[in-house]
Amino acid sequence: MKIQFIYIITFSVVIWCASCSREEAVPDVAAQGLQAAQLTSRVKMVQIPGGRYQPFYGTDTALVKVEPFLIDERPVTNGEFLEFVKAYPQWQRSQVKRLYADTNYLHNWVADTLLPAGIDADAAVTQLSWYAAKAYAAAVGKRLPMLDEWELVAMADEVVPNARQKKSYSDRIVDFYLVKNRQYNAVKQSPPNYWGVYNLFDLVWEWTDDFNSVLVTGDARSGDYSDNNLFCAGSATSATDVLNYAAFMRFSMRAGLKAHYTVGNLGFRCAKDIPGNGDIKNQ
Amino acid sequence: MKQLFFILAASFLFFSCKENTGKKQLPSNSIFHLATQWQDQRNQSYQLNALKGKTLVVVMIYTSCKATCPLLVADMKEIEKQIKPEYLSKTSLVLVTIDPKTDTPEHLAGFAKAGGMDAPHWVFLRSDEAATQEFANVLSMKYKKISPIDFSHSNIISVFNPDGELILQEEGTGINAEKIAGKVNETAKNS
Numbered sequence: 001m002k003i004q005f006i007y008i009i010t011f012s013v014v015i016w017c018a019s020c021s022r023e024e025a026v027p028d029v030a031a032q033g034l035q036a037a038q039l040t041s042r043v044k045m046v047q048i049p050g051g052r053y054q055p056f057y058g059t060d061t062a063l064v065k066v067e068p069f070l071i072d073e074r075p076v077t078n079g080e081f082l083e084f085v086k087a088y089p090q091w092q093r094s095q096v097k098r099l100y101a102d103t104n105y106l107h108n109w110v111a112d113t114l115l116p117a118g119i120d121a122d123a124a125v126t127q128l129s130w131y132a133a134k135a136y137a138a139a140v141g142k143r144l145p146m147l148d149e150w151e152l153v154a155m156a157d158e159v160v161p162n163a164r165q166k167k168s169y170s171d172r173i174v175d176f177y178l179v180k181n182r183q184y185n186a187v188k189q190s191p192p193n194y195w196g197v198y199n200l201f202d203l204v205w206e207w208t209d210d211f212n213s214v215l216v217t218g219d220a221r222s223g224d225y226s227d228n229n230l231f232c233a234g235s236a237t238s239a240t241d242v243l244n245y246a247a248f249m250r251f252s253m254r255a256g257l258k259a260h261y262t263v264g265n266l267g268f269r270c271a272k273d274i275p276g277n278g279d280i281k282n283q
Numbered sequence: 284m285k286q287l288f289f290i291l292a293a294s295f296l297f298f299s300c301k302e303n304t305g306k307k308q309l310p311s312n313s314i315f316h317l318a319t320q321w322q323d324q325r326n327q328s329y330q331l332n333a334l335k336g337k338t339l340v341v342v343m344i345y346t347s348c349k350a351t352c353p354l355l356v357a358d359m360k361e362i363e364k365q366i367k368p369e370y371l372s373k374t375s376l377v378l379v380t381i382d383p384k385t386d387t388p389e390h391l392a393g394f395a396k397a398g399g400m401d402a403p404h405w406v407f408l409r410s411d412e413a414a415t416q417e418f419a420n421v422l423s424m425k426y427k428k429i430s431p432i433d434f435s436h437s438n439i440i441s442v443f444n445p446d447g448e449l450i451l452q453e454e455g456t457g458i459n460a461e462k463i464a465g466k467v468n469e470t471a472k473n474s
Binding site: 097098099100130131209210212213214215255258259 | 417
């Protein structure tokens with residue numbers, strides 16, 4: 001009798017220990033997101049010389065200085081993000097914490113590590129949150145571009161670095177924005193801009209590191225936003241460049257985002273400081 | 284001999300139980316998953332999960348702000364007034380700075396004292412810029428540095444339950460203190 005009892009106790013001790021150690025093993029998402037780079041990114045990066053530029057938004061008319069930086073020549077693809085979630089299981093669809101992504105995170109994937117048939121591995125990855133994009137960038141030793149960096153690169157058309165004064169510039173981008181299901185096309189199928197950067201407009205919207213620095217008053221920030229009513233009906237009165245309707249659309253879109261949102265045509269690309277440039281900056 | 288084994292096994296079980304209590308799995312949307320490091324006005328350093336177990340009323344401000352932050356601080360004090368005294372010990376009123384460079388722990392301590400916010404349920408937090416940005420995103424708060432001394436930002440007061448789940452957010456100036464305090468009282472009562 002007593003021996004049986006001891007067996008039972010020993011057994012439950014083993015169970016307790018097992019359950020303890022399982023809890024210990026739960027990885028912390030954020031902590032791992034900040035780990036040293038474990039994946040390598042094969043995306044070519046383009047060096048942008050930086051400079052002063054006129055931000056689209058804000059009553060502040062001062063030019064903003066952007067330091068030289070590197071930016072991916074194209075958005076991160078489904079195939080690349082698949083490699084990432086294999087290496088970092090905490091970013092798989094069934095594992096991700098609700099704090100870091102809404103329930104639609106990667107919802108079109110067949111399983112945690114399986115892309116759906118008919119989805120191009122070379123198309124830009126979408127339906128992922130700011131946290132996930134940021135964790136990917138950290139995993140490949142890069143970062144997300146700052147909003148000012150992204151917009152600086154986006155001023156270029158195929159011929160000149162700043163095409164904002166051309167009427168055709170904004171019209172063309174708006175035309176891209178209105179094309180449905182454009183996110184399913186493979187990257188790098190259209191010509192690059194002046195800097196050699198592809199697909200800034202024609203495939204997906206892109207997360208930026210400081211997307212939450214867009215302050216638009218009123219309805220832009222309140223209420224629920226789904227894929228279909230992402231754009232607010234705010235006014236462009238504080239815009240410094242009212243002809244640039246494409247930029248207005250981008251800023252409205254950013255203003256409506258929250259970091260855990262995932263959207264079917266919102267992806268990202270990575271950026272990086274120029275090695276050694278930090279020393280110059282600090283002088 | 285058998286008895287000895289029994290005692291050993293029993294005590295082993297006892298210890299492993301003890302170790303396991305309080306290790307309940309956090310909800311998936313809990314802010315206590317954030318692994319960033321923070322400092323408070325008492326110069327203590329910890330991760331946010333050190334605040335676990337209390338209802339949190341959270342706002343982001345910066346102490347050199349002359350515009351809406353004083354209103355938000357006033358809102359927090361009004362909320363404090365409307366929380367039942369017996370529930371204050373189950374509550375933390377948390378002010379997180381968006382200006383970690385200026386708002387050092389010493390600076391925050393001075394601000395707390397000057398504003399009469401030195402009771403133990405007042406917590407002022409600062410971290411580095413990356414953690415601050417992440418936390419602002421957790422609160423869905425927009426902010427931008429507009430000059431070396433000024434930020435523009437949205438005004439949001441958020442309430443988290445003792446497990447770190449967001450249960451209420453009120454946006455804009457003229458916050459409904461009664462509604463927030465009511466939620467805190469209700470949560471404290473049930474916890």
